[in-house]
Amino acid sequence: MIDEGETDWKVIAINVDDPDAANYNDISDVERLKPGYLEATVDWFRRYKVPDGKPENEFAFNAEFKDKNFAIDIIKSTHDYWKALVTKKTDGKGISCMNTTVSESPFKCDPDAAKAIVDALPPPCESACSLPTDGKT
Template structure:
């Protein structure tokens, strides 16, 4: 199934939202209405691209907003951008999330000893194409990294766009190590230090920052999918998650197409982008401890 997006409000503003539509032109929630599997028989998953490679704006699915559009993260009233920490320019992969997954903060992960971060599970697409914000791509799962982000479990799934010309050569995490030397090490380095320019300490990892393989990663994904199912089908919602959806028939939060349209139309219309501060392009240099 194909999807498209509709921008509301100005880019680089607090009000900016990117809403999703299905092939029929109906508004949907990318979090709840896009299926986890793109092709379960072939082991392909849907990935929602929140942040294109090399960009800095920290975009994310708005889990607390109705219909969960993509918005820019905000800290202390200001839009968030990830710093350029040499030699990394912005995000070093297409970064996004798997729909219909949820890292439950009430569930203590047996592998990490911490609860989830209350978001869909994150994905790093290592393919060569620089995707568009809001693009939905089919990915092959290759492995995972267990980040501990400020006391929360924050799994990072490593995947490759199934349409990448070289995707057939990538079937597990060791293929990345073999075919893209230092890429996995650079990914650990990125996640370890990306918050340091903001005055935060280095992030920590479970398993001594070692990657787990494809099978392990898929088991983690299935677990977060089960947590999502429990979340979206019960009558009360944990963690302030907004479960408004248009297709999950067993969910008490399902809404009609006209209700979904009224949610979108209540937001400001699209306008010209606001200027971005020159500080976003500043380079930072950091020596590891």
Template sequence: MAYSVEQRASANSLEYRLFFKNVKGQYISPFHDIPLYADETKNIFNMVVEVPRWTNAKMEIATKDPLNPIKQDVKKGKLRYVANVFPHKGYIWNYGALPQTWENPTHIDKNTGFGGDNDPIDVCDIGSKVCERGEVIKVKILGTLALIDEGETDWKVLVINIEDPDASLYNNIEDVRRMKPNYLESTVDWFRRYKVPDGKPENQFAFDAEFKDQDFAIEIIKSTHAHWKALVTKNTGGGEIVCTNTTVHESPFICEQDDAEAIVKKAAPPCGPKSPIPQDVDKWYYYQKN
């Protein structure tokens, strides 16, 4: 199924929102209405791209906004950008999320001993194509890394776009280790240090920062999908999470298109010219652990 996006307000602004539409041009939630599976029989999943590779803006599915558009994270009233911690430039993969998954903060993960981070599960696409923000791609699962982020379990799933020319060569985490030397180590390094320029300590990991394989990753994904299903059908509480959707018929949060259109118009003004990006976004940070 093809999806499209509609930009509201100006890019690089606090008001910016990116709403999603289905093939019929109807508004949908990328969190709730895009299926997790592109082909369940072949374990092919849909990935929502939030951040294209090499970019710095910390974009994310807005789980607490109706219809969950993509917007830029904000801290102390300012838009967030990830720092360039040498030798990395911005995000080093296409970064995004698996729809219809939820890392439940009240569920203590038996593998990590911590609750979830209250978001859809995060995904890193290692393919060669630099994707567009809001693009929905079909991916194959390769493995996962268990980040412990400020006392929360924050799974990072490594995937490859099935349309990548080399996709057939990658079927598990060891294929990445063999064909992309130092790639896994660089991924761990990125997640370990990316918050340090903001004055925060290094992030920690479960399993001594070792990646788990494809089978393990798929089981984690299935678990977060079950938590999402309980959330969207109101069988578990989600706090401030907004479950408004337009297609999940078993959900009490489903809404009509007229209501969805009103949500979009109220959320932000029509698309405007881009706002400039702060110059310090391109600054390099050189970090060495004491």
């Protein structure tokens, strides 16, 4: 999906505990076993921001779903980019890579230090966190 001009990958997956999971091994199985699901998914992702006044999203590959091997290659590639970022092997261009879990990251910090940073932030504004009780905006 192209969301506001940027690539926004989506992965279609099924929970291994789903009773039908054994029937789904690739995207073609979804097309075969659940006709219309993929088209409905594209339609939803295309239009879901329209009610907020944003334009419809666009899709690469003519909105055609790619297979499992393609998805695995993209996941590996984007993981490699992420790993290079959090291990400082590439310039983050101002992106904060502070984290509490990546042991080989020079940005790793103590969980207490991370909590102190979050605790020092101002509270979120009231209007963003509360809904009107009368159902109106």
